[in-house]
Amino acid sequence: MDYTFDVLVIGGGPAGMAAATRAAELGARTAVVERSALGGTCVNSGCVPTRVLAKTARLFREVRTAYDYGIVVAEPSVDWDKTVQRVRATVARVLDAKGYGATMERLAIELIEGDAELTGEHTVVVDGREVTAAAIILCIGGSGRRLPIEGAEHAFLPHEVLELPDLPATVAIIGGGHTGAQMTTIFDAMGSEVLLLDVAPRILMTEDEDVADAVTASFRGRGIRVEAGISGVDSIRRDDGGLNLTWQRDDEPESITVDAVVMATGWPANLGGLGLDAAGVRTARSFIPVDDYLRSNVPHIFVAGDANGSSMLVQAAVFEGETAAENAVMGAMRTTPHHLLPEGGFTDPDYAGVGLTEAQARGRDVECHAVTVPYAAAERPIIDDREQGFLKLVIDRRRELILGAHAVGENAVELITAVAAAMAAGTDLATLARVKFAYPTYGAIIGQAARAGLHS
């Protein structure tokens, strides 16, 4: 059959752009359908805006503590419009640097702007135009979830936060995953009073427990109210004082009136209107399950990135996009196991992890070791007045292999990225302990932890 394209990618976020680029590099006639903006959630409304707001939060902290260093500055306050402008300008600069247009031109990738709907196994309609493809790669990402409760429409979803007319004096954040935790730091740093609610027994459930506990303690230490383990949120009602939010704890109702509510309660795939039934693609729990080769139940329809529900991170999306493209063009033979996926959040303090948490490692071998080096035992955090935090290494029972690394504190994400590089290179603990780390750096804590691990 003569198809319009060899490979049609739906969605131009990190997964989609990686898939299209790789498919075209392999010589496939390729197109990308995008209904909003290339760059997807990551660049336009997720990672990049959140990271700019995290930087804003850090600047606030630095200005507030400037006098500790003898610098006299006025008490800072927020010009919210200017903050939003800064975020938007930075998104534009990142998009510019990505150079999608030039890549697509160089590789002759066609951009089809509009909403894609599958109308058959090989057929897609985009705003009235029908195209066909030998293989389709769904890189449709996900969206914030509005809880099915009374008054949910009064809440802001994470990507709508920049639409807040002003910085709220009081804000309730529902959901303490990566997004909710980062929103908490951002609002707190800018002066809002913050309540963070979660039905899970603790916030940051995917992180090592000590990491989640340390972030919680730090949040509480600065006056943030963290309420984990609630039974559920009931309603949001507008009243004279603002938004009245009610929730249940142990079957007892509790409530608060706040200026704004943000819902960060999950990230289902963008399945609505996609026409999966017409193509015979099955879904499960708001995602499209895939096999090891990123194939849906329809073998020539692949799914990469957030939409397959496995690892909702940019670093995973890019590798999955490339792998799906290679499988689509050359035959399904490549897999992308995410054994080592460093991740973290830009809260204050930062947190991050890679590999097994201590609980996961002990679940496999109760005699494994965990060693923790407090930031206060290293010079650089003391010099920077950032002694709060630690690096934990999880090590096998013979003290050879690094099974996981987890950190809280300044530059924790960078620290964990460095340990991930060592793990990926197969570096054993003794070798890591002999690495010379520049002085005085946060990285030197890695060497301290490795040496402590050898002798613990």
Ligand SMILES: Cc1cc2nc3c(=O)[nH]c(=O)nc-3n(C[C@H](O)[C@H](O)[C@H](O)COP(=O)(O)OP(=O)(O)OC[C@H]3O[C@@H](n4cnc5c(N)ncnc54)[C@H](O)[C@@H]3O)c2cc1C
């Ligand atoms: C607030 C926030 C902060 C985050 N911070 C980080 C971070 O610091 N680090 C990190 O690794 N990850 C972070 N993430 C997660 C990261 O954004 C995602 O993992 C990543 O964007 C997934 O890429 P993707 O290509 O799968 O999907 P997306 O980036 O969501 O792209 C999907 C694209 O598909 C398009 N699309 C969907 N359906 C259709 C259709 N039917 N027709 C046409 N186009 C369609 C959408 O418009 C979108 O552009 C964050 C997420 C959020 C919400």
Ligand SMILES: NC(=O)c1ccc[n+]([C@@H]2O[C@H](COP(=O)([O-])OP(=O)(O)OC[C@H]3O[C@@H](n4cnc5c(N)ncnc54)[C@H](O)[C@@H]3O)[C@@H](O)[C@H]2O)c1
């Ligand atoms: N820095 C990063 O790498 C980063 C940042 C943001 C998001 N992300 C990714 O995006 C995805 C989505 O993140 P997210 O934080 O939006 O969602 P999430 O699914 O990770 O967390 C949602 C949180 O909401 C809670 N929750 C669910 N229902 C609730 C209810 N009714 N009441 C109270 N709490 C409730 C859950 O217990 C959970 O803690 C994640 O997979 C994450 O990996 C990554």
